[in-house]
Amino acid sequence: MTTTMRGLLGACALTAVTMPAMAETLTIATVNNGDMIRMQKMTAPFAEANPDIQLEWVTLEENILRERVTTDIATRGGQYDVLTIGTYEVPIWANQDWLLPLSDLPAEYDVDDLLPAVRQALSVEDTLYAVPFYAESAMVMYRTDLAEAAGVTISESPTWAEIKAAAEAMTDKDAEQYGICLRGKPGWGENMAFLTAMSNSYGGRWFDPEWKAQFDSAEWNATLTDYLDLMTNYGPPGASSNGFNENLSLFQQGKCGIWIDATVAASFVTDPENSTVAESVGFARFPNKDGVDNHGNWLWAWSLAIPASSDAPDAARKFVAWATSKDYTNLVAETEGWRAAPPGTRASLYANPAYQEAAPFAAMTLTAIEGADTQKASVQDIPYTGGQFVAIPEFQGIGTAVGQQFSAALAGQMSAEDALASAQAITTREMARAGYPK
Structure with missing residues (x-):
C-alpha cells in the first residue's frame, strides 16, 4: 500500500x-x-x-x-x-x-x-x-361601554332575545356604530360554521337519524329568519362578504357592539396595540334560544x-x-x-x-370549550358527530353550497324561505348521490 x-x-x-x-x-x-x-x-x-x-x-x-x-x-x-x-x-x-x-x-x-x-x-x-396546538369554541364579545351607555345588560349566559335587544340598543348607523357583527361570507368554515352553531342553539340539526336533511324544519326557519333580522337591522353594510378577519377588524375599530365568533379572537380584541376598544370588552357564552339547553357546541x-x-x-x-x-x-x-x-x-x-x-377571557374560553359536545351537537337525535360541522367527507362541498344560498339571502338576493328550500334540495340531492344512509 x-x-x-x-x-x-x-x-x-x-x-x-x-x-x-x-x-x-x-x-x-x-x-x-x-x-x-x-x-x-x-x-x-x-x-x-x-x-x-x-x-x-x-x-x-x-x-x-x-x-x-x-x-x-x-x-x-x-x-x-x-x-x-x-x-x-x-x-x-x-x-x-x-x-x-x-x-x-x-x-x-x-x-x-x-x-x-x-x-x-x-x-x-x-x-x-392528533395532538392540539390550539383550540377554540365560540362566545359573545361585546362592548361594555356601549352596553352601559345604552342601558342594557348582557348576562354571562344570554338568550338570543337578550342579544337582539342589546344589538338594537347599541345600533347607531348614522355614527357607523353597528349593534352586531356576524359571519356572512359563504363557506362551510365561514358563515356555515356560525349558522350551524346557531341552529344547534335553536334546537336544530342538519340531519335526522335517517340522514334526511332538516332545512325544512321549524328550527332552521327560526335560525335563518332571526339571523337575517339581526344582520339587516343592526349589522354593517356588505355583511355577506364578511368573515372572521373582516369582523375582527370592525370590532377592533370600534364599529361593532357585539361580535359572536371564535374564542381565539379574544386575545386580539383585548390587545391594546391593535384594538381601540381593548379596555372595554366583555365576554359571555354563545347564546341559546329560550327553552333550549344548548349553547352552540362549537369546537x-x-x-x-x-x-x-x-x-x-x-x-x-x-x-x-x-x-x-x-x-x-x-x-x-x-x-x-x-x-x-x-x-x-x-x-x-x-x-x-x-x-x-x-388573559381576562380565560375563564369564559374554558367554559365554552368544556360546554362543547361534538358527539351530540344537537338536543335532537342525530346520526353524525361534530359541533359547527358534520363529520362526513361530503360536508365540505354541501356546507359551502348551502352557505352560498344563505349568503345570497343576506345580500337580499333571495328570501329566507327560498334559501332554505334551495338548501334542502341541494343537501338531499348530494346526500343521495353519496349513498346515504349507508
Whole structure:
C-alpha cells in the first residue's frame, strides 16, 4: 500500500468518525396563521435536543393547505411527515387508516392534562390521532361601554332575545356604530360554521337519524329568519362578504357592539396595540334560544398529526409531542408573554395564575370549550358527530353550497324561505348521490 493510499484511507476513517450521521428530514405542512409562524421561529430548543432531525416547513394558506394535504394523504403520496389539520379531518381520516395513532406519547407529555372535550374530538374509540396546538369554541364579545351607555345588560349566559335587544340598543348607523357583527361570507368554515352553531342553539340539526336533511324544519326557519333580522337591522353594510378577519377588524375599530365568533379572537380584541376598544370588552357564552339547553357546541382545534405514509414516524412523534407540550407553552410565555400562549388545549394553562391575570377571557374560553359536545351537537337525535360541522367527507362541498344560498339571502338576493328550500334540495340531492344512509 502506498503512502498516498494510507493517507487517503486515514482521512476517510477520520471523516467517518468526526462527521455526524445524516440528519433525518421532517417535512411539516402547516397553515400560515400567527401561532404557526411563531412556532417555526421557536424551534431552536428542539433542534438542539435533536441534532439528528432536520425540519423542513411547507407553510400554506388555509384552503390550499387543506387541498394539498388531503390529496397527499388520500393517495398515500408521503410528501409530508407532519400535518396541521382540524377537528373536522381527524375522525374521518383516522377511520380511513390515513393517520398514525398517538397512543405511545411519552409520560412527560401528560395526555391527561389535555382538556377532555378537545381530547375526545381528536380521538376515535378513545385513541388519540392528533395532538392540539390550539383550540377554540365560540362566545359573545361585546362592548361594555356601549352596553352601559345604552342601558342594557348582557348576562354571562344570554338568550338570543337578550342579544337582539342589546344589538338594537347599541345600533347607531348614522355614527357607523353597528349593534352586531356576524359571519356572512359563504363557506362551510365561514358563515356555515356560525349558522350551524346557531341552529344547534335553536334546537336544530342538519340531519335526522335517517340522514334526511332538516332545512325544512321549524328550527332552521327560526335560525335563518332571526339571523337575517339581526344582520339587516343592526349589522354593517356588505355583511355577506364578511368573515372572521373582516369582523375582527370592525370590532377592533370600534364599529361593532357585539361580535359572536371564535374564542381565539379574544386575545386580539383585548390587545391594546391593535384594538381601540381593548379596555372595554366583555365576554359571555354563545347564546341559546329560550327553552333550549344548548349553547352552540362549537369546537375547533388546529392540531398536529402524522400521516400513515410518513417514512419518519418516530422523528415525527418527537416533534409533535414537543410542539404541543407544556414546555412549549412555557417557552412562548417566557419570550412573548402569557397572552400569546396557545389557548384552549391544557387544563394546567387555565389553572395558572399568571395566565389568568394576563388573559381576562380565560375563564369564559374554558367554559365554552368544556360546554362543547361534538358527539351530540344537537338536543335532537342525530346520526353524525361534530359541533359547527358534520363529520362526513361530503360536508365540505354541501356546507359551502348551502352557505352560498344563505349568503345570497343576506345580500337580499333571495328570501329566507327560498334559501332554505334551495338548501334542502341541494343537501338531499348530494346526500343521495353519496349513498346515504349507508
